[in-house]
Amino acid sequence: AQKVTQAQTEISVVEKEDVTLDCVYETRDTTYYLFWYKQPPSGELVFLIRRNSFDEQNEISGRYSWNFQKSTSSFNFTITASQVVDSAVYFCALSEARGNTGKLIFGQGTTLQVKP
Amino acid sequence: SAVISQKPSRDICQRGTSLTIQCQVDSQVTMMFWYRQQPGQSLTLIATANQGSEATYESGFVIDKFPISRPNLTFSTLTVSNMSPEDSSIYLCSVDKDRVYGYTFGSGTRLTVV
Numbered sequence: 001a002q003k004v005t006q007a008q009t010e011i012s013v014v015e016k017e018d019v020t021l022d023c024v025y026e027t028r029d030t031t032y033y034l035f036w037y038k039q040p041p042s043g044e045l046v047f048l049i050r051r052n053s054f055d056e057q058n059e060i061s062g063r064y065s066w067n068f069q070k071s072t073s074s075f076n077f078t079i080t081a082s083q084v085v086d087s088a089v090y091f092c093a094l095s096e097a098r099g100n101t102g103k104l105i106f107g108q109g110t111t112l113q114v115k116p
Numbered sequence: 117s118a119v120i121s122q123k124p125s126r127d128i129c130q131r132g133t134s135l136t137i138q139c140q141v142d143s144q145v146t147m148m149f150w151y152r153q154q155p156g157q158s159l160t161l162i163a164t165a166n167q168g169s170e171a172t173y174e175s176g177f178v179i180d181k182f183p184i185s186r187p188n189l190t191f192s193t194l195t196v197s198n199m200s201p202e203d204s205s206i207y208l209c210s211v212d213k214d215r216v217y218g219y220t221f222g223s224g225t226r227l228t229v230v
Contacts, residue, residue, distance in 0.1 A: 033218070035218055035219070037221075043206055043223070043224045043226060044221065044222075044223045044224060045159075045208065045221040045224075047117075047218050047219070047220065047221075050218035091158065091159070095219075103149075103161055103164070103174075104149070104151075104159070104161065104210070104219060106158045106159045106160075107158065108157075108158045109158050
């Protein structure tokens, strides 16, 4: 069965600190997709990144970076020089590629609070 | 990526009544997905809606409680029937239109049942 675990329930940092959000996943599929979404207090889900299982290159987008390691089934997310606007709930999610069912399995989410 | 218009954005409903949530997509999509997010919890898939066929429900969700319509490739509705306070949640629709941008979500419907 597919499963996503975000062990960190809440993280609190002071502005300008770096912070890493952990994500560990389980799947029997060899082809799959991994995602990160941000959910600010307003409630909408904001897409951050999608990564397929064959692309293990690390990704950097501005202050955001992602470290995908198949050997440890992890897809961690780092925010560099955090800002108050980064305060939100962050979800890691997994989708199978076979069968095209499109189902997303979400982790429990990590609430990030960035204090000024 | 696709743009989804979801209505209503929020509602407060009496127990025992029903609420229909609408999602309109700006382009044609094969599958639409409905998720529930209970307070302080993660998102759970309710069902997948394909145009022209009955929706496929996940374990723990039934059609009598969450009937879904999918009359065309750009529109879907989810009804929350015979509501109880336990149905108080955020309900979101989603589509997978663009392989690069992944799944797009509607802005959500924040439902409170009193």
